[in-house]
Amino acid sequence: MKIKMKWVAPLAAALLLTACGVDEKTASQPKGEVNQEQQGSNTNESYKVIDDRGVEVTFDAVPETVVSLQPSNTEILFELGVGDKIIGATDYDSYPEAAQKIERVSTSTVINAERIVELNPDVVVAYTVGDEAQINQLEDAGLKVFVIESAAQFEDVYSDIIQLSEVMGVKPTGEQIVKDIQTQIKEVQDRTATIATKKKVYYEISPAPDLWTTGNETFQQEIMDAAGVENIFADQKSWISVAEEDVILRNPEIIITTTNYIDDPIGEIMGRAGWDKISALTNKQVFLVDGDIMSRPAPRIGQAVQIMAETVYPELFN
Incomplete structure (x- = not known):
């Protein structure tokens, strides 16, 4: 289970304590599950994915432009092969090298909402920042926001990868990435x-x-x-x-x-x-x-x- 805390060095990190309600409809559905039409990268049919608030986020088509507000999610998007769609990132997005060239729209704890709205991305991949007002500000401006709760365990990372792969229409790629990570860890454990x-x-x-x-x-x-x-x-x-x-x-x-x-x-x-x-x-x-x-x-x-x-x-x- 994900806990609401960003884990990086405490001298550089802010606590992430957003708590969001889950309505009766979404509470019965696993987070990240595609709820309606099965989405794929070659379809324009609408689909829904449940984020870590328990909110059903509807996509009319696979997003072509993305703003990522956490370095770990930026890494995931690049690993999924859709890093070229990111048009806004944080000051700390350093990997892969291509991420360093993306426009900075957040310090990782404070967002430049005005600039994000100007960029008008198809989706903002946000995270539990402890200040729900920042997410509300983007949604009130008409932007689609998909919230990923900060991972505290390996299973949370696997879940994040699958969720974002569903959002971006590349679920098979996400599933393979998870398998590859698990295989690498298993190989280390076999040696130790x-x-x-x-x-x-x-x-x-x-x-x-x-x-x-x-x-x-x-x-x-x-x-x-x-x-x-x-x-x-x-x-x-x-x-x-x-x-x-x-x-x-x-x-x-x-x-x-x-x-x-x-x-x-x-x-x-x-x-x-x-x-x-x-x-x-x-x-x-x-x-x-x-x-x-x-x-x-x-x-x-x-x-x-x-x-x-x-x-x-x-x-x-x-």
Whole structure:
């Protein structure tokens, strides 16, 4: 079940807390299910898809122009092969490279409603932003808005892919993408299944002096679980601020950081006072990984699991 919270580094993210009502008609239908005519990419017949508010969104034809208001949804649309239809995106849409050339119409939390209305897209792919007024503003202007709730689990990502594939008339492609992701994760799990004792990992998303990491019930926890590693803060929930003493006490064997916005993040960790007693530093097991891949609930989650497993258990992938 999707929870109403965007999961990215807490220093860069806003909480996404939109709550929308579901009427009696849509409550009995699975989200994302095509409700009326079965839609396809070569038909102009109308069709309906239920979004994550429980709202039936009607399409008279497959959308030709799209505004995407979340980087993960932009990645999904490109993976579906319809990225060329995106005419508006957010400041943080960095993948694939072609996404960087799309006009910016949102900071990811605040939209430029006036410009979006001027662009007049066939559909705006929005997300639960905590400010229902922004979605209402677009709909009041006559735009079609399809809301995707921010994913918190792998199953949510699969659901997002299928929903957007239905909206864009390419459902078979969406189904294949989901299968490919699941296959990649299964291949990693097959390799790590022989591990007798999981290695203990500290996953850092914000550096000293304000250390932040991830606990249980987060997207990164599911990545670590799938990769066969032990999160040293799995006994806590959600995003957590931790003291250096706690990290030292828990003595991780591996330290993984996504902090790429400071000079030499690995060197910064290696040079912290008192951290020389930690096993990860003693054995020089401190690694920097791509924060976008590891944080976005998008088609690269299989790659995220593989990166995590290869970093912690390189001997299994040689």
